[in-house]
Amino acid sequence: SSQHSQVKDSSQPLGGGGEGEVTLRYERDLVHKLKLLRHELSLQQPQAGHCRIEVSRDEIFEESYRQIMKMRPKDLKKRLMVKFRGEEGLDYGGVAREWLYLLCHEMLNPYYGLFQYSTDNIYTLQINPDSSINPDHLSYFHFVGRVMGLAVFHSHYINGGFTLPFYKQLLGKPIMLQDLETTDPELHKSLNDISAFGKFLQHELKPNGQNLPVTVPVCYTCLLYLSVIPVCYTCLLYLSLIIGGLGKIDLADWKSNTRLKHCAVDSNVVCWFWEAVESFTEERRGRLLQFVTGSTRVPLQGFKALQGSTGSAGPRLFTIHLIEANTDNLPKAHTCFNRIDIPPYESYEKLYEKLLTAVEETCGFAVE
The missing domain is CATH 3.90.1750.10 (Hect, E3 ligase catalytic domains)
Structure with missing residues (x-):
């Protein structure tokens, strides 16, 4: 199939189309490879x-x-x-x-x-x-x-x-001088800019060193x-x-792949929740995600692929659940189901305060 041909040739440049099309095709290729990998591992x-x-x-x-x-x-x-x-x-x-x-x-x-x-x-x-x-x-x-x-x-x-x-x-691939640029740009620049210091000389660290393989x-x-x-x-x-996974949190992707339970997209609690998340720093958004899902990382496919109790059998979306509870209570997380239970707080300020306290100051698992 065409999908299989894309997977086999993923290391080759993708021809045709603009840069955006090439990037999209490459992302689809990676997602397809991930699905195949998950399937192969599940069989083991x-x-x-x-x-x-x-x-x-x-x-x-x-x-x-x-x-x-x-x-x-x-x-x-x-x-x-x-x-x-x-x-x-x-x-x-x-x-x-x-x-x-x-x-x-x-x-x-x-x-x-x-x-x-x-x-x-x-x-x-x-x-x-x-x-x-x-x-x-x-x-x-x-x-x-x-x-x-x-x-x-x-x-x-x-x-x-x-x-x-x-x-x-990890992959057994050779390391080259240009790889240093990704880890220490200044050192890489200094090692490459040596033209003013004369000619290149090669010095063996041990006899016949140039013919000896370097071991891992x-x-x-x-x-x-x-x-x-x-x-x-x-x-x-x-x-x-x-x-x-993905270390960067895409807020638009998060919103569009969130399930609502006992509330609607225009409910006060939902609107206030996203208003609070938008005000958070990237680090605090990660802590919120960790509080609800158990991890700060996002799958390659984005929030639509968050895993829950079903494991590799299928995703479980991030869920906002409006519950009947005393509004003095903190929000409660169910990390196995990627769900946050939120009482019907009376104001944005109260939701923000309770959410922040839950994210920053609670830990541990219990059974109701």
């Missing part, structure tokens, strides 16, 4: 059993590390069921998303020494060359790779973006648990999107 999931993880919020990194590193790869493909100790929430997708969100905050945090930002003002992550200060760093990198593979397999996202050379290492650092090979992804689907942009 065992029909019986669960990948059960129980952790406390205070020790999420170490407890997750101990449990995941004991599991066999085939166990990690079983249906993911996460529980926070001391909380009664049942995991139909939302608890796992929050677990991954919190775990990523720990394992990718530069203060823990495994990763670092590429520069002070470019917040993409790369391997910290001084990570060996922790004697267990290679085991931790193996753990990070398993978490990334686990997230991709179960249709979740990693809350963080990596450098272009990092993704190229072991900390990167530990991350290749991502081999669960079929090779035909892995290109640089695509890999970054299936790992991290």
Whole structure:
């Protein structure tokens, strides 16, 4: 079919049409590849059993590390069921998303020494060359790779973006000098602007060095648990999107793909909700999205593809639910269903205050 021919040739330039048409066709190609990937991965999931993880919020990194590193790869493909100790929430997708969100905050945090930002003002992550200060760093990198593979397999996202050379290492592609421009533009410029300093000289770091292959650092090979992804689907942009989703929130897309329950588009609560969201910073919008869905990331296809308790079987739209409740109560989130329950607040100011308090100051899962 024509769709299959587009997928096979996705690495080639798309001819004909204007720039907008080429971009649209490329986006459709990526979306189609993602659907095929999700289908292939769903066929690999065992029909019986669960990948059960129980952790406390205070020790999420170490407890997750101990449990995941004991599991066999085939166990990690079983249906993911996460529980926070001391909380009664049942995991139909939302608890796992929050677990991954919190775990990523720990394992990718530069203060823990495994990763670092590429520069002070470019917040993409790369391997910290001084990570060996922790004697267990290679085991931790193996753990990070398993978490990334686990997230991709179960249709979740990693809350963080990596450098272009990092993704190229995952795919076994050669790193070139121009790749440095995406991580450190100033250094790249200084390395390329050397014409005033005389002639080029080549100096071997060891005898016959120019003929010796450069091996992949072991900390990167530990991350290749991502081999669960079929090779035909892995290109640089695509890999970054299936790992991290979209980091930018499109407010128009969010609005147009929101379901309303027991309210209408012109209801006061709905209008005030969007007025509050429009006033939020990008960071606070992400926190609101995380409060309701368990993740700050958006699927490649946008808000229409948010996953709920149905998992890879189908999407579950972001839902605003007007409930009969005391207006002194805070909004309540159901992350497994991407739903926020909002009492019938009397004014915009009260809705804004209660929504902000819920987003910034509440955590944990309970069963009503």
